[in-house]
Amino acid sequence: MLPRLLPVLAGLALSLLLPACTSMPQRNPMAQWVPSPNHEPRRPVIIVLHATEEASVEQALHTLRTANSGGPVSAHYLIGRDGALFQLVADERRAWHAGGGRWGTITDLNSASIGIELDNTGGADFPQAQIARLLRLLDDLCTRLYIPPSQVIAHADLAPTRKRDPSARFPWKTLADAGFGIWPDADAPPAPPGFDPWLALAAIGYPLDHPQAALRAFQRRFRGIEAAPENESVSLAPDAEDARILFSLSRRLLPKKTTTDAMGVD
Ligand SMILES: [Zn+2]
Numbered sequence: 579m580l581p582r583l584l585p586v587l588a589g590l591a592l593s594l595l596l597p598a599c600t601s602m603p604q605r606n607p608m609a610q611w612v613p614s615p616n617h618e619p620r621r622p623v624i625i626v627l628h629a630t631e632e633a634s635v636e637q638a639l640h641t642l643r644t645a646n647s648g649g650p651v652s653a654h655y656l657i658g659r660d661g662a663l664f665q666l667v668a669d670e671r672r673a674w675h676a677g678g679g680r681w682g683t684i685t686d687l688n689s690a691s692i693g694i695e696l697d698n699t700g701g702a703d704f705p706q707a708q709i710a711r712l713l714r715l716l717d718d719l720c721t722r723l724y725i726p727p728s729q730v731i732a733h734a735d736l737a738p739t740r741k742r743d744p745s746a747r748f749p750w751k752t753l754a755d756a757g758f759g760i761w762p763d764a765d766a767p768p769a770p771p772g773f774d775p776w777l778a779l780a781a782i783g784y785p786l787d788h789p790q791a792a793l794r795a796f797q798r799r800f801r802g803i804e805a806a807p808e809n810e811s812v813s814l815a816p817d818a819e820d821a822r823i824l825f826s827l828s829r830r831l832l833p834k835k836t837t838t839d840a841m842g843v844d
Contacts, residue, residue, distance in 0.1 A: 628733045
């Protein structure tokens with residue numbers, strides 16, 4: 579009996595050891611391992627907000643935890659319309675929520691970010707209880723993980739050709755009033771002559787590989803404008819209100835000299 583049990587016990591012992599081994603530091607065999615105690619888990623530097631575009635929080639929980647037909651996806655957090663807060667992936671782990679895209683110089687958003695999904699069918703308003711919970715979560719994440727509060731963006735911002743979420747109905751001004759994300763001054767003056775709105779758009783972080791899509795993402799976020807699908811191919815140029823908002827945002831984000839030099843302003 580004992581000899582037959584031995585391989586089973588050995589296998590069991592091995593399976594118990596494996597999780598411990600996988601959490602061991604990964605040593606590069608090319609180098610001599612001379613460990614230092616001075617380290618900690620890598621930290622995200624940006625927060626990406628999504629709308630689930632699903633019928634219910636239960637359906638979203640299922641999608642975010644399974645190998646669905648479009649490939650497995652996940653997010654660190656999901657907030658229900660009633661404010662219920664779920665965590666699906668640990669903060670220090672890389673969740674699969676952003677996909678391809680870029681924001682400023684960040685090209686691997688999944689590695690650099692925390693992803694928060696908001697239960698929403700895609701075109702619905704965001705209930706007050708949901709936004710209140712989001713604000714508390716943003717406060718927690720920015721404090722605990724040292725993420726700059728201005729570094730809160732939309733999924734559509736980093737992937738403007740592929741995504742629209744969290745949609746034109748998302749209350750970005752409410753977030754800004756609480757200190758998160760960016761928002762123009764209400765009494766910002768018109769942009770001065772020579773100001774280049776495209777340069778400002780890029781300086782804020784928008785990828786300009788497809789300038790029209792980036793401008794639509796900007797207008798969705800800062801002006802609540804959602805282009806009708808039949809108008810998506812219509813050529814778009816920044817208007818005076820776009821320029822006014824972009825000038826205000828770029829003045830807040832960039833040192834004054836950089837703003838005037840880089841934006842074409844004398
Ligand atoms: Zn998304």
